[in-house]
Structure formats: C-alpha cells, structure tokens
Amino acid sequence: MPAVFILLRSLVIRLLSSRLAGSVAQFLRRTISTGAAHIGTALRHVWERIRSQESKEAVLGCVLCILNMHKKVET
Template identity: 90%
Template structure:
C-alpha cells in the first residue's frame, strides 16, 4: 500500500509541475508578444516622424544589426 501512495504522489507532482510549466510558458509567450507589439508600434512611430532618408537607413541598419546579433546568440 505505501508503494501505491508513493507512486500516486509522484504522478500528482509530475502533473502539477507540468501544468505549472505550461502556465509559465503561456505567460512568458503572452508577455513577449505584448512587448514585441509595443516595440513595433514605437518603431513605426519613430519611422513616421523621421524625415531624412539617411536617418531612416541608419535606424534600419541598427535594427538589422540587433536582429542579426540575436540570431548569433541562439546558435
């Protein structure tokens, strides 16, 4: 009987931890999505206010550099 109790307890712990991990993953995904939306809106606002083509190219170059650095970190 104690072995059954230990088995059930370990199954319950695994179930709860997997649900908790799933909830945390969904929360992080939602936060990152919201952050990306706000960043995109801010960049669009800046882009609309900048008049000079050279400034727009400089901003685009910076964004591409940041994205490229992020890609290298993942590898």
C-alpha cells in the same frame, strides 16, 4: 500499499509541474508578444517622423543589428 502511494505521489508531482510549466510558458508568451507590440508601435512612430532615406537606412541597420545580437558567433 507504499508502492501505490509513491506512484500516486509522482503522478501528482508531474501533473502539478506540467501545469505550472504551462502557466509560466503562457505568461512568457503573453509578455513577449505585448513587449513586441509596444516596440513595433514605437518603431512605426519613429519611422513616420524620419524624413531622409539615409536616416531610415541607419535606423533599419540598428534594428537589424539588435535583432541579430542573439545569434551565436561561429568560431
């Protein structure tokens, strides 16, 4: 009987942890996609207000630099 109890307990723990992990992953996905949408909208507004090509290239360079910051530097 104790072996069955231990088995059931481990199954319940795995089920709960997988559901919790799934909920956390779904929350993070929603949060990141919402944040990306807001950043995209802000960048579109900035891009529409910039007139000179040099300024647009500078903004694009900054955005690309920020996007590449997460990459690891090869040593």
